[in-house]
Amino acid sequence: MLPIGHYLFLSLALFIIGVIGVVTRRNVIVVLMSIELILNAVNINLVAFSRLYGDVAGQVFALFIIADAAAEAAVGLGIIIAFFRNRETVLADEMDLLKW
Amino acid sequence: MLDKVLFYFFAGIAVASAALMVTRRNVVHGAIFLITALLATAGIFLQLRAEFLFIVQIILYVGGIMVLFVFVIMLVNLDVALQQIQFARQKWVALLVSLALSAQVALMFWSSGKMPGQGLPVLTAAAAERLPPNSETVAHSLFESYLLPFEIASVLLLVAMIGAVVMAKKKDVTP
Numbered sequence: 187m188l189p190i191g192h193y194l195f196l197s198l199a200l201f202i203i204g205v206i207g208v209v210t211r212r213n214v215i216v217v218l219m220s221i222e223l224i225l226n227a228v229n230i231n232l233v234a235f236s237r238l239y240g241d242v243a244g245q246v247f248a249l250f251i252i253a254d255a256a257a258e259a260a261v262g263l264g265i266i267i268a269f270f271r272n273r274e275t276v277l278a279d280e281m282d283l284l285k286w
Numbered sequence: 287m288l289d290k291v292l293f294y295f296f297a298g299i300a301v302a303s304a305a306l307m308v309t310r311r312n313v314v315h316g317a318i319f320l321i322t323a324l325l326a327t328a329g330i331f332l333q334l335r336a337e338f339l340f341i342v343q344i345i346l347y348v349g350g351i352m353v354l355f356v357f358v359i360m361l362v363n364l365d366v367a368l369q370q371i372q373f374a375r376q377k378w379v380a381l382l383v384s385l386a387l388s389a390q391v392a393l394m395f396w397s398s399g400k401m402p403g404q405g406l407p408v409l410t411a412a413a414a415e416r417l418p419p420n421s422e423t424v425a426h427s428l429f430e431s432y433l434l435p436f437e438i439a440s441v442l443l444l445v446a447m448i449g450a451v452v453m454a455k456k457k458d459v460t461p
Contacts, residue, residue, distance in 0.1 A: 188293055196297045196330070198391055200304055200323075202384045207308035209380040210373050215313055215359055219320050222351065223304055226327050229339075237334045242420075242427045245336050249428065252346055253439045257446030259351045263358045264453030270362045271456075 193234035200227035212277045214269075218262045225255045292333045300326035313359050321352050338421045 200223055207220030229248045236244025270276055300323050307319035328343040428436055 188289060192293060192297075193330075193334075194391070196300065198387070199301050200327075202387055203301070203304045203308055205383050205387065206380045209376050209383060211308070212373065213313055215355065215362070216308070216316055219316060219355060220308065222347075223307070223320065223323065226324060226347075230327060230330055233331055233334050233336050233339060237336070242423045243431070245339055245420075245424050246427050246432050248336075248339055249342065249424070250432075250435060250439055252342060253443060256346060256351055257442055259354055260446045260450040261453065263354055264450035266358060267361060267454045276362050 190234055190238050193230055197227045197230040197234075200224075200230070212279060214266055214276050214278050214281075215263075217278060218259065218266070221262075222255055222259065225251055289333060293330070296326045296329035296333065299323070300330070314356070317352060317356050317359060320355075321348055324348055324352070336420060338424045 204220045204224035204227060207223065208217050211217055211220070229251055232244040232248045232251070236242060236248075266276060269281065273280070275281070303319040303322040303326065307316045307323060310316050310319065324343065324347045328340050328348075331343060332340040
């Protein structure tokens with residue numbers, strides 16, 4: 187079978203790609219999708235360790251993370267729709283109403 | 287052997303489509319590539335014998351969350367946004383953050399004194415008929431040990447649902 191390091195490196199790669207997406211993209215929808223990717227990378231870690239130690243608690247926590255991701259996507263996309271209705275933009279650096 | 291082939295297949299698809307998701311200009315293409323990455327992750331879950339999470343990943347992530355994303359992408363005006371610059375000037379911040387994360391993992395391996403893949407614990411192969419039924423064990427754990435977090439998660443989803451409706455509602459609707 188595979189060593190646990192393989193899963194750690196896959197998770198690290200997905201996490202870093204997600205962080206790069208959050209930092210570099212201007213479109214808020216792509217930023218939210220990158221956050222989903224980050225949560226997914228964490229899930230891979232949890233499930234791999236759950237398999238390693240033969241304990242399903244990791245899978246249960248992955249379930250909770252998926253529920254959190256659903257809640258975050260719903261609220262985030264609602265905010266994006268409300269903002270687009272007011273300002274006609276989805277670019278992160280044009281959202282500067284609170285910037286002094 | 288089959289495990290290794292499956293892992294590299296799904297991991298390659300996941301990393302490649304994640305990289306494409308971040309770099310494509312068109313948001314719809316990005317959403318499609320994210321769906322591919324999530325499906326490949328579901329394959330990784332299946333390879334790890336987490337059948338329940340495999341199904342949940344496909345139904346909830348790909349069938350629920352990504353459909354929501356595609357709906358919102360269609361709602362906001364895409365043609366205007368495509369003409370604008372898609373990347374903020376934060377290349378160096380991104381490089382710095384990813385280097386810091388990699389250094390953290392390298393430090394972890396260095397402090398454990400083992401090379402990756404050598405001294406780390408290896409997932410033991412169990413015969414298929416000796417594995418416990420995955421959905422049942424997850425359900426037992428979820429509804430016995432983690433019942434309170436489960437209820438709190440349901441409250442969280444209710445709050446998120448109300449919040450999303452309030453956010454997306456038109457403000458000038460007179461009662």
